[in-house]
Amino acid sequence: MRTSISLNDTIAEPEVIAIYKANGWSSAEKPKQLLCALRDSHTLVTARMEGRLVGLGNAISDGHLVVYFPHLLVHPEFHRRGIGRVLMAALLERYRGFHQLMLTSDGDATAFYEAVGFERAGKTVPMWIYAGDDH
Numbered sequence: 001m002r003t004s005i006s007l008n009d010t011i012a013e014p015e016v017i018a019i020y021k022a023n024g025w026s027s028a029e030k031p032k033q034l035l036c037a038l039r040d041s042h043t044l045v046t047a048r049m050e051g052r053l054v055g056l057g058n059a060i061s062d063g064h065l066v067v068y069f070p071h072l073l074v075h076p077e078f079h080r081r082g083i084g085r086v087l088m089a090a091l092l093e094r095y096r097g098f099h100q101l102m103l104t105s106d107g108d109a110t111a112f113y114e115a116v117g118f119e120r121a122g123k124t125v126p127m128w129i130y131a132g133d134d135h
């Protein structure tokens with residue numbers, strides 16, 4: 001099956017929530033806010049196979065210097081097929097030349113992000129106020 005990548009896709013709540021729940025992400029419990037956040041992102045990239053949403057990623061940016069990639073998810077049924085790598089490549093191409101590209105890696109995902117060019121941020125320490133309970 002061919003994967004279709006888009007920076008101009010329209011997403012529907014049920015398909016988005018299915019991916020978030022399948023990956024155990026707590027933001028699935030706030031569907032209205034999640035859909036608004038994704039739709040209002042600076043960039044939203046999607047992956048579809050035969051019309052089915054199988055992955056997505058988003059970016060929050062000032063549009064000039066800094067971009068943060070908060071979400072990159074692939075439905076577990078489609079893991080290890082290179083979809084996440086293609087989604088991240090589309091985002092990295094979109095923000096090529098930016099001064100600072102950031103993300104927060106969770107556990108096993110660190111190796112993936114290192115493989116696509118990210119590295120630990122020197123002596124910085126990630127900090128947050130987080131409303132979820134999945135970390």
